Amino acid sequence: MNDDDLAGPTPAPARPLEPWPDTVRWQPISDDLIWVELIRLGMVLAVLLTGLALGWALTGNWLFGAALGVVVLLAGWRTVTIVRAVHAWGYAERENDLLVRHGLLVRRLSIVPYSRMQFVDVSAGPLERAFDLATVQLHTAAAASDARVPGLRPAEASRLRDRLTALGEDRAEGL
DSSP, X not given: OOHHHHHOSOOOOOOOOOOSOTTSOOEEOOTXXXXXXXXXXXXXXXXXXXXXXXXXXXXXXXXXXXXXXXXXXXXXXXXXXXXXXXXXXXXXXOSSEEEEEEOSSSOEEEEEEGGGEEEEEEEOOHHHHHTTOEEEEEEESSGGGOEEEEEEOHHHHHHHHHHHHHHHHHHHHTO
């Protein structure tokens, strides 16, 4: 018998932390949020590219042209990340809490207990309204734990708001 036999089975290699549990049924957000984000990006790019193009045309300095190329490359990269980021958003309603996930490089999972919710907001800016979308914002006593779920249809946002409010009131009464 050697020392390896006494140590027992070799532990499995550690996997990277996966903060998004597979044990819940994740609800996706609307893909229309991609268009909202792309339009926002386009508005910023229009101003930035116009300024750089004018600077290049008026001065002839090659740095404006180089900056123009860099901005176009970054815009392409941002377009890809917007699509992937929207697909990473999701939420799940459990018995005692709401889970909200998002993020690509840095994955974030927010768990908001119903009993800790103070109020729930539903908002929709002009672009969101144009695409028939709304955002549900959850507010708790700790500002760092506030969570939001963007890209919901207004009917789903209202349903989620009403359900979270009712569950929050029920859970808070038991405290």
